[in-house]
Amino acid sequence: MEALNMILAMKFEIALTLLIFILLFLKIDGRANNVFLIRLTNLLLVLNLALGFFGNETQDIFGGMFRTSPLLAIEKSVLNLAVLLISLFSYDWLKKHRHLSEFFILLFSSLLGFFFMLSSGNLLMFYLGLELSTIPLTALCNFDLEKKASSESAFKLIMSSAFSSAILLFGISLIYGATGTIGFSEIAASLSSSQLEVLGFVLFFTGFAFKLSIVPFHLWAADVYEGAPVAITAYLSVVSKGAMAFVFITVLYAVFGKLAITWFYMLTISAAITITIGNLFAIRQQNLKRFFAFSSIAQVGYILIAISSATQIGVASVVYFILIYVFTNLAAFAIISVISSQTGKETVNDYKGLYASNPGLALVMALALFSLAGIPPMAGFFGKLFLLTSGAQTGSWWLIIIASLNLVISLYYYLRIVIVMFADRNSEPLEKIKLTSTVFASLCLCVAGILILGFAGRTFDVILQYAAKL
Amino acid sequence: MNLSLLILLPVLTSLAILVVRDAKQVRVVALLGSLLQLALVGWLTLAYVNARNAGAAAQFLFEQRTVWFSAFNIQYYVGVDGISVAMIGLTALVVLAGVLVSWKVEKMTKEYFFLLLFLAAGAYGFFMSLDLFVMFFFLEVAVIPKFLLIAIWGSGRKEYSANKLALMLMGGSALVFVGLLAIFFYNSSPTFDLVALSQSHIPLAVQHKFFPLLFLGFGVFGALFPFHTWVPDGHSSAPTAASMFLAGISMKLGGYGCLRVATYLMPEAAHEYQWIIILLSAIAILYGAFATMMQTDLKYINAYSSVSHCGFVLLGIGMLSKTAITGAVMQMVSHGLMTALFFAAIGMLYERTHTRIVAQMGGLLKITPFIGTVFFIAGLCSLGLPGLSAFPAEMTVFMGSWQNPDRWYRLATIAACASIVVTAVYILRALGAVMWGELRIADLGLRNENANEVSFGDAEWNEKLAAVILIAGIVLIGVAPFLLQKLVDGGVQEIAQQLTRMAF
Numbered sequence: 001m002e003a004l005n006m007i008l009a010m011k012f013e014i015a016l017t018l019l020i021f022i023l024l025f026l027k028i029d030g031r032a033n034n035v036f037l038i039r040l041t042n043l044l045l046v047l048n049l050a051l052g053f054f055g056n057e058t059q060d061i062f063g064g065m066f067r068t069s070p071l072l073a074i075e076k077s078v079l080n081l082a083v084l085l086i087s088l089f090s091y092d093w094l095k096k097h098r099h100l101s102e103f104f105i106l107l108f109s110s111l112l113g114f115f116f117m118l119s120s121g122n123l124l125m126f127y128l129g130l131e132l133s134t135i136p137l138t139a140l141c142n143f144d145l146e147k148k149a150s151s152e153s154a155f156k157l158i159m160s161s162a163f164s165s166a167i168l169l170f171g172i173s174l175i176y177g178a179t180g181t182i183g184f185s186e187i188a189a190s191l192s193s194s195q196l197e198v199l200g201f202v203l204f205f206t207g208f209a210f211k212l213s214i215v216p217f218h219l220w221a222a223d224v225y226e227g228a229p230v231a232i233t234a235y236l237s238v239v240s241k242g243a244m245a246f247v248f249i250t251v252l253y254a255v256f257g258k259l260a261i262t263w264f265y266m267l268t269i270s271a272a273i274t275i276t277i278g279n280l281f282a283i284r285q286q287n288l289k290r291f292f293a294f295s296s297i298a299q300v301g302y303i304l305i306a307i308s309s310a311t312q313i314g315v316a317s318v319v320y321f322i323l324i325y326v327f328t329n330l331a332a333f334a335i336i337s338v339i340s341s342q343t344g345k346e347t348v349n350d351y352k353g354l355y356a357s358n359p360g361l362a363l364v365m366a367l368a369l370f371s372l373a374g375i376p377p378m379a380g381f382f383g384k385l386f387l388l389t390s391g392a393q394t395g396s397w398w399l400i401i402i403a404s405l406n407l408v409i410s411l412y413y414y415l416r417i418v419i420v421m422f423a424d425r426n427s428e429p430l431e432k433i434k435l436t437s438t439v440f441a442s443l444c445l446c447v448a449g450i451l452i453l454g455f456a457g458r459t460f461d462v463i464l465q466y467a468a469k470l
Numbered sequence: 471m472n473l474s475l476l477i478l479l480p481v482l483t484s485l486a487i488l489v490v491r492d493a494k495q496v497r498v499v500a501l502l503g504s505l506l507q508l509a510l511v512g513w514l515t516l517a518y519v520n521a522r523n524a525g526a527a528a529q530f531l532f533e534q535r536t537v538w539f540s541a542f543n544i545q546y547y548v549g550v551d552g553i554s555v556a557m558i559g560l561t562a563l564v565v566l567a568g569v570l571v572s573w574k575v576e577k578m579t580k581e582y583f584f585l586l587l588f589l590a591a592g593a594y595g596f597f598m599s600l601d602l603f604v605m606f607f608f609l610e611v612a613v614i615p616k617f618l619l620i621a622i623w624g625s626g627r628k629e630y631s632a633n634k635l636a637l638m639l640m641g642g643s644a645l646v647f648v649g650l651l652a653i654f655f656y657n658s659s660p661t662f663d664l665v666a667l668s669q670s671h672i673p674l675a676v677q678h679k680f681f682p683l684l685f686l687g688f689g690v691f692g693a694l695f696p697f698h699t700w701v702p703d704g705h706s707s708a709p710t711a712a713s714m715f716l717a718g719i720s721m722k723l724g725g726y727g728c729l730r731v732a733t734y735l736m737p738e739a740a741h742e743y744q745w746i747i748i749l750l751s752a753i754a755i756l757y758g759a760f761a762t763m764m765q766t767d768l769k770y771i772n773a774y775s776s777v778s779h780c781g782f783v784l785l786g787i788g789m790l791s792k793t794a795i796t797g798a799v800m801q802m803v804s805h806g807l808m809t810a811l812f813f814a815a816i817g818m819l820y821e822r823t824h825t826r827i828v829a830q831m832g833g834l835l836k837i838t839p840f841i842g843t844v845f846f847i848a849g850l851c852s853l854g855l856p857g858l859s860a861f862p863a864e865m866t867v868f869m870g871s872w873q874n875p876d877r878w879y880r881l882a883t884i885a886a887c888a889s890i891v892v893t894a895v896y897i898l899r900a901l902g903a904v905m906w907g908e909l910r911i912a913d914l915g916l917r918n919e920n921a922n923e924v925s926f927g928d929a930e931w932n933e934k935l936a937a938v939i940l941i942a943g944i945v946l947i948g949v950a951p952f953l954l955q956k957l958v959d960g961g962v963q964e965i966a967q968q969l970t971r972m973a974f
Contacts, residue, residue, distance in 0.1 A: 313541055375614050376607045382539075385603075385647070389542060392651040397679075400651060404644035411640050412633065415617065419629055423622045457539040464541045 009059040009068045012076045013119075015048050016112045020105050027101035034100050038091060041104055042438070045084040052077035064121040064183055070466040072118055074319060075246045082239045082326045083111055088442035089334035090231040092341040103143055106136040107235070114243035118250075123172050123182040126247070130168075130211075134161045137240065141228040153227025160210060160220035168207025174200030184255045191258040201259055205266060208251075211244045214304070215274040218297050222281075225293035230340055233289050234333035237296040242322040245303050249315055252307065260310060264394070267308040272402045275301030279409040283416075286347050288336050291413070292329070295372060298410060299325065302384055305391035305403055314390040316464035321383035323459070324371070327449030328380050331368035334442055335361050342433050348417060353426035358433050362421045364443050371450045373414040374407055379453035386460070471517045471532045473548045473598050476558065479507055480565075480591035484584045493579040497569075500583040504566040507590070511562035515957075518555050522960065529665065529964055530554075530600060538604070542654075543661045547601040551961035553799055556954060557597040557726055560806045563943050564718035565590045568711035570936035571814050574821070575623070575709070582623060586711060589615040593719045597726060602650050602662040605731070606643070609691075609723060613639050616720060619712035620704060631700075631707035638700040639720075642690030646727070649684035652676055653735060667735055668968060674738055681739030684732040685747065692724025693780045695754035705773035706826075710817025713769065717776050718810035722802045725783040729795065729965065733787060737969045740790060745878070747788030752882040754781035759892035768816045768826040771900055772809060775852060778889060779805045779860075785886055786867040789879065792966035794870025799958045801867055804851075804859035804947055811940040812848040815841055818933050819904070822926040828900055833909035840929040842905045844937045849897045851944055854890055859944045862951035864890070 007014060023041070026032045032040075056073035060066070087094075087104075094100055113133025120126040138158040144150035172182070178196040179187050191197055206217065213221040225233045252263055278298030285291035303321060306314045338361065340346050355362035371380030384407070392400050435443070453459060483503025487496050514532075521531050530549030538544045550558070568586060575582050592612030599605040613636060621632035653667060654660045656676045661667065690697040701721070705713045733740045740747075758778025765771045779801070786798025818841045819834065820826050835842035851858035854865075871883040929937070947954050 316541065370614065376610050381607070381610065386539075386542065388647070389651060389654070392655055395655075397648065397652070401648050404648050405641065407644050408637050408641045412637055415621075415633065415636060418618075419621050419632070422618065423629065457537070457544070460539050460541055 005059065006061050008057075009061050010066065011051060012048075012073070012080075013112060013115050015051055016108050016115065019044050019048065020108050020112070023101050023105050023108075027105075034095050034097070037100055037104070038087070038094055038438075042084070042087055045080070045087060049077060049080045049084055052080060060121065062121075064185065065125050066116075066119050067121045068119055071315075071319070071463075074463060074466055075118060075243075076115055078319070078323050078326060079111060079114060079239050079243055082242065082330060083107065083235070085326065085330045085334075085442050085445060086231050086234050086239075088438050088445075089234075089330065089337050090229075090341075091436055091438040093229065093231060093337060097143070098145070099143070103140065106140050110134075110136040110140065110235075111239065114239065117247055118243060121184050123175070123184075123187075126251075127165075127169065127172065131165065133240070133243070134165070137232070137236070140232045140235070141224060143232065144227075144229045147227070149227035150229065151227075153224045156220050156227075157224045160224075164207045164210030164217070167203050167210070171200045171203030171205075171207060174203065184251075188255050188257060191256070193259060193262075198259065198262055201256055201262065202266075204251075205263065208244065208248055209270065212241060212248065212300050213293075213297050214270050214300060215277040215297065218274070218278070221297060222285075222290045222293040226287055226289045228289075230289070230333060230337040233292070234330055234337070237292060237333075238326055238329050241296065241300060242326065245300070245307070245318060245322060249307055249318060253310060253315075264308055264310070267304050268396055268399050271301045271304035271308065272399055273301075274298065274304065275403055275406045276409075279406050279413070283409070283413045286349065288346050288348060288351075288417075291348070291417075292332065292336075295410070295413070296329065298406070299372070301406075302387045302403060305399060306387040308396070308399075309390045309393045311390060311393055312464060312467045313393070315467040316460060317383075317386040317390045319463050319467065320460050321387055323463075324379040324383040324449070324453050327446045327453065328368050328371040328378075331364055331443065331446035331450060332372070334439065334446060335365045335368070338433060338435065338439055339430065343430055345430065348420055350430065351417065351421050352424040353429045354421040356426075357429040357431065360435075361433060364447055365421060366418050367447060367450050369414040369418055373411045375411075377451070377454060379450050382454040471514055473514075473532050473534055473550065476507070476510055476514070476594045476598070477591050479503065479510060480587045480594065483507075484587040484591070487580055487584050487587065490580075493576070496580050496583050497573060500569045500587060503587060504562075504569045504590075508562045508566050511559050514550070515555055515559060518550065518552070519957070522552075529960075533600070542603070543659075543663075544603045545601050545663065546604055547663060548595075548598045548604075549600050550598050551964070552958040553726070553730070553961035554597045556799060556803050556958050557722060558594060560722065560803045560943075561590060561593045561597065561719050563939055564714055564806060564810045567810055567814060567936040567940050568714045568718075570932045570939075571714070571817055572709070572711040573932040577623060582619070582709075585615040585619050586715070589619075589715055589719070593723065596723055600664045602653065602664060602667075602731065604662075605664075605727075606647060606650060609646070609727070610640075610643055612720060612723060613643070616704075616708075616712060616716060619715075620708045623709040623712070624707040625709070626707045627703070628707045631703040635700045635704035638690055638697065642687045642697070642724075645683045645687030645690075646731075647687075649680045649687060649732075652680040652683075664730075664735070672736055677736040677739035678742065681732060681736045681743060684736070685728055685743070688724045688727030688732060689750075689784065690724065692721055692728060692784060693754065693777050694724070694784060695750045695757060695777075695781070698754060698758070698777045698780075701777050702770055702773040705776070705813070706767060706769040710813060710820075713813040713817070714810040717772075717813060718806040721776065721780055722806055725780065725787070725798065725802050728784065729787050729798065733790070734965050734968055737971075740969065744788055744790060747784060748879055748882050751781045751784035751788055752885050754778065755785065755886045755889045756892075759889040759896070762896045763892060765896075766828055768819070768828060768900065768904070769813070771828070771896065772812045772816060775893065775896070776805070776809055778893070779809070779852070782864055782867050782886065785882070786870060789867075789871045789874055790966075790969050791870050791873055792962055793873060794867055795965060796955060796958060796962045797863060797866030797868070797870050799962060800863035800947070800951065800954055801860075803954060804863040804944070807940050807943045807947075808848055808851045808858075808860060811844065811937065811944065812852065814933070814936055814940065815845040815848055818929055819845070828903050831904045832907045833905070835905040836909060837926070838928045840934060840937075844929075844941070845905060846901060847941055847944070849901045851948075853894045853897045857945070857948045859947035859951075861948060862955075863947075866951075866955075
């Protein structure tokens, strides 16, 4: 019985490991062609997603090293969903890829790392999960094998990751030195806000800031995003950020709860700077991947506002926002991916007159941009406003005013792309792009998510109900 | 009466527009949809009046409530009082007229009508929502269609104007949102419920800090000086129907929000900041009027005069007395109809002459008697001719304002009154130059001096119908202002009571 419970507790990780092994055997066998592999993987990913809805209970196993709870299950399912969508919309690009199995194996290893990190109950496990997720990811950045920019992006990511890991480890070692333990609950119990602990925490926070690309630790993001294959850019901006934000919540609330005053100011100040800088830099970007790099930096700032509230509603708002963000951002990346894989064009100017040549794609892109900008009735409106509403609970009105006014800046640059697509003429428009059914399915899913989630108020209640049992 | 029908109907119409095939069907669907809306609104008005006559005493009628996000206490909560009914009626008239004058739109017809009707859904929702979050939702729903209408179908510096409009309105709504959050969080059981909030007492400290945000935020929509600058650019670049919607509906969102949310919920702060509101609206009235005198483009003329006329709305609200607020509400309805009519007439002329510059036109009454007449009616209404809607509305604002014994407020009232003279100057000058005198052939690109051979004719059925609908509204209010006054009386009474109850 206990063994069964353990399997249930780790079902996300076990399922993913199985998936990796299946792909590995097929690779060794060597007979499966790409289309079959993609279809099989997508099918298994759907099953994997469905698995997440059953038997989620709060459990601690391996002496508290590995924890699981309904909220963690929801978070993992959100990440699973994102990976499924990425795999669906990258169909065109994947089909032609020489190393498809490796791509999937690395992708799922990285996801597995995030799962372990989410479930971790002590700093060692946490660090292990983090590295398991980062190292395959840097390899993935290099998967546009013919492009130099892709290698450059991988190199930049591995350097900045190594650097941030070093800082993180330094922080962890100081915390260990101060408290004499690496278990989350033990640390939480023995924290006394001594200067050494605060120093360790600040370094720890900095490591996170790198991964979440919080200003001023955001400089790697744009270059890495631009060079990496679109699928990986999407993964970096949605899955990686989402997972880091989830973990951030656990770590701040459950482990460093006693340092709340310290991190409240760190969060609010860096949120204000991150939103403003991200937005200002996004205005001038021509390459769409760079554009979304900066826009997602700004979005992270909004997430930080909700995290600073330290309430269950704040947690629920973050999860809800990231769920919406998965649909919204991946809709945009799906369009970029399709257009990039068929025409190789990725700049804003290439999208001139897109509505005339490809009305469907332009519409989906517009919906995604409106949702990112927080325009109702798109779901992004609710996501963003709930982040601000939970942030306002602490009464830091200066931050709410800065964040709200930043909505205006972000509206400007999102609308710029809408104008380009709908109103501008293009002497050499993109040709009519044919959608495969797989890509079409992913677009439909994303659009459905964008349009429906805001009206399904129950979703938020369900998340909140689980967030209560953090 | 199910109020949600009024939101569903335009949404369904716009969805139907997406489904049908060619431009002709799109127009027919849009027209049917807006006719149905008008019928529904007529029914709503009747039902409302009947219910009131039968003694329904509740503040809001036909209420509907459904929980939306229970965690934030957000409810889909709608209901109407007389003020809402009046604004909804205005919306329905302007939407129908807007659809009619857009009959000839060839470029992306489907998308155009989709956006028009979607905007209408936002406006209806805004005017009937009693939950502040839902109200904010609809306020923002109404912004982006305007942006797209101007950016895609506009003329002149359309991208600049569209951006300016969207960003300024979004900035306004960002301020509104902060204000709403402050209202939401001030007590221990946070709520967005307008009715519940009006019965509780928002602490003075909260009012003091956040009333300016709310009033400014809505004020941007209502062309509060100095945040009126989107009005001239937006109007002049917008296609005809979008101009009509902007002036007829969107600017009213601001006035309604200032009244219903800022003033109603924060009466003490309204008294505290009263002098600023009055000062700014008096400046807007005078500045708008004088700025209009310098304009050469018909659309700019009407846009700046809108700034001036919307100043009356804010002045009436700022005076915080029952009569003045009644006047403000009447002025909102009257100005909505009148400006829509004016923009429709300008659009019709522009379609024919391809110019909006006053100096390039002349003697058009000879060729286009119908449009000319419409133009005159709109102009005369604008300068406050008795018998048309603006006269009773502005008169009521002045009466209400004068009741306030403060010397400076009376001075502001006198200044506002004086602006009518300026209005008369610019309106009559423009009317005369465009309609009378010699037919200015060369500038109009007509073929020769014989008026019989001009390349365009008078208004067509759709344009005539649109004009007649709007004129009917204007004349009705002008001749029988007591109908409108009686309709809004209950709602205004409630707000006025709130203002006195809280202050003294």
